[in-house]
Amino acid sequence: SAVISQKPSRDICQRGTSLTIQCQVDSQVTMMFWYRQQPGQSLTLIATANQGSEATYESGFVIDKFPISRPNLTFSTLTVSNMSPEDSSIYLCSVFKGASDEQYFGPGTRLTVT
Amino acid sequence: ELKVEQNPLFLSMQEGKNYTIYCNYSTTSDRLYWYRQDPGKSLESLFVLLSNGAVKQEGRLMASLDTKARLSTLHITAAVHDLSATYFCAVQAYSGAGSYQLTFGKGTKLSVIP
Numbered sequence: 001s002a003v004i005s006q007k008p009s010r011d012i013c014q015r016g017t018s019l020t021i022q023c024q025v026d027s028q029v030t031m032m033f034w035y036r037q038q039p040g041q042s043l044t045l046i047a048t049a050n051q052g053s054e055a056t057y058e059s060g061f062v063i064d065k066f067p068i069s070r071p072n073l074t075f076s077t078l079t080v081s082n083m084s085p086e087d088s089s090i091y092l093c094s095v096f097k098g099a100s101d102e103q104y105f106g107p108g109t110r111l112t113v114t
Numbered sequence: 115e116l117k118v119e120q121n122p123l124f125l126s127m128q129e130g131k132n133y134t135i136y137c138n139y140s141t142t143s144d145r146l147y148w149y150r151q152d153p154g155k156s157l158e159s160l161f162v163l164l165s166n167g168a169v170k171q172e173g174r175l176m177a178s179l180d181t182k183a184r185l186s187t188l189h190i191t192a193a194v195h196d197l198s199a200t201y202f203c204a205v206q207a208y209s210g211a212g213s214y215q216l217t218f219g220k221g222t223k224l225s226v227i228p
Binding site: 031041044056094100102 | 145147149155156157159162164202204206209213214215216217218219220221
């Protein structure tokens with residue numbers, strides 16, 4: 001299994017500011033992902049953050065808006081830059097464990113932009 | 115582009131009744147996941163289905179996978195109120211450079227009524 005923690009758990013931010021979300025995993029993982037879940041919606045993949053390579057962004061998400069760091073096999077950060085109210089969402093960190101074929105999700109960071 | 119369709123999106127059931135949630139996907143995949151999400155919570159893994167004909171059961175929930183039909187089902191037997199939640203199916207696909215990603219359905223919001 002994998003235990004994932006995220007910081008902060010929630011935040012209220014002003015338009016135009018940036019927020020960095022941290023994701024910590026209790027074991028080493030190669031594949032780490034960042035998802036967004038807008039209110040009442042499903043999950044959308046923002047980017048894949050594999051250690052040792054640049055993050056790969058999905059259509060509609062760009063590095064300038066959502067820069068990601070992956071300094072080691074247990075940690076990653078996602079920054080939401082120059083925020084607008086449309087960025088209000090839950091941001092979830094996720095990891096894939098090949099040994100069990102399981103994909104685990106962190107508790108999420110609930111972001112509100114005013 | 116992989117598309118994942120769930121139906122129904124909303125389901126209101128009486129306690130003690132049976133029902134099935136369907137998950138169709140558009141391209142070949144051998145890995146399908148079912149998750150449960152309670153309001154304000156993260157995703158809880160229910161089942162990982164890895165091969166054609168796979169069937170897994172846990173309590174009142176049973177999931178199956180037909181890779182030829184690109185269809186998975188989540189069957190609920192004798193529903194109880196505690197099963198009220200949103201259920202997501204997610205399909206894994208190879209995304210290149212040795213990485214995989216999950217694409218989610220829109221979710222089925224289940225309400226079990228006494």
